[in-house]
Each structure stands twice: as structure tokens, then as C-alpha cells.
Amino acid sequence: MSECFCGCGRRAAVSSRSINKLGRTMNHDMARVVALMRAGMRSPRGQEFVEAGSGLCDRLTRTVHAGVSPAPDVEQDARALSSYGRSHFSVDAIVTAVRHSGLSTAQATQALQRGDFDPYANVPPVPAVGVRQCA
Ligand SMILES: [Zn+2]
Numbered sequence: 001m002s003e004c005f006c007g008c009g010r011r012a013a014v015s016s017r018s019i020n021k022l023g024r025t026m027n028h029d030m031a032r033v034v035a036l037m038r039a040g041m042r043s044p045r046g047q048e049f050v051e052a053g054s055g056l057c058d059r060l061t062r063t064v065h066a067g068v069s070p071a072p073d074v075e076q077d078a079r080a081l082s083s084y085g086r087s088h089f090s091v092d093a094i095v096t097a098v099r100h101s102g103l104s105t106a107q108a109t110q111a112l113q114r115g116d117f118d119p120y121a122n123v124p125p126v127p128a129v130g131v132r133q134c135a
Contacts, residue, residue: 006061013067022078023060026053029085033120040113045120049089052126056081077129088123097122 004010005023012020030053033046056077063070070078087093097119098108111117 004064012064015069016064019060019070019075019078020064022082023057026057026082026085029089033089040115042115043118043120045123048126052129053081056129080127081129084127094119
């Protein structure tokens with residue numbers, strides 16, 4: 001029914017469904033940031049988010065693959081980081097940043113590709129997660 005968010009094709013156990021869903025949400029938000037960076041965007045905050053998210057996703061993947069309930073700290077970190085991602089790295093957040101920049105969508109796109117426009121410049125720091133590594 002519910003496949004592991006990492007794309008391996010395994011089924012997620014019932015006990016890890018909720019964390020699997022958080023992982024999928026984060027993967028989507030991170031993939032968008034990575035795609036923008038590949039297009040030329042320079043964004044220190046975006047970079048931080050992707051690094052924190054990748055570290056956390058490794059922990060989530062291990063949990064889903066083990067078919068166990070997530071450790072409390074893993075679940076807490078996943079909730080914190082996915083909600084941070086939704087608030088600050090969603091399509092809506094980009095639209096808002098473009099509007100505040102005073103640039104047209106076309107100008108913002110070109111500036112972003114030149115590395116001159118960072119839609120995440122005013123995003124608050126990434127929550128401290130992913131620092132505790134699983135064994
Ligand atoms: Zn997997």
C-alpha cells in the first residue's frame with residue numbers, strides 16, 4: 001500500500017507510516033531547492049535545509065526499512081523539519097519572496113539563475129536537527 005519514501009519500493013510498515021509521510025513531504029521540498037540550486041540559485045539557507053534534511057532522511061529511511069516505530073527524537077526532528085520546510089521552502093514561500101522582491105516573475109527567474117536572487121534569503125535558521133546520528 002504505502003511505499004517507502006526513499007524510492008526503494010519496499011512497503012512501509014504500519015508503525016512507520018506517519019514518519020514515511022513526513023519523509024516524503026521533506027523529500028519534495030528538498031528536491032525543489034536542489035533543482036533551483038542546479039538552475040543557478042545561490043542560497044546558503046537552502047543549502048543548510050538540504051543538508052539537514054538529507055541527514056534526517058537517512059535516519060527516517062533506516063526507521064522505515066527496519067519496520068519499527070520511530071525513536072521519539074527522530075519523530076520530533078522529522079515533525080520540526082518538515083513543518084519548517086513547508087513554511088519556508090514551499091512554492092507559496094517562493095511566490096511570496098518574489099512578490100516582496102519587487103521583481104517580475106521573469107526577472108526573478110533570470111536573477112535566480114544568475115545567482116543574484118535568493119528567495120530564501122530571509123528564512124530563519126534551520127532548526128537544530130540531524131545532529132544526533134543513529135548507530
Ligand atoms: Zn526505502
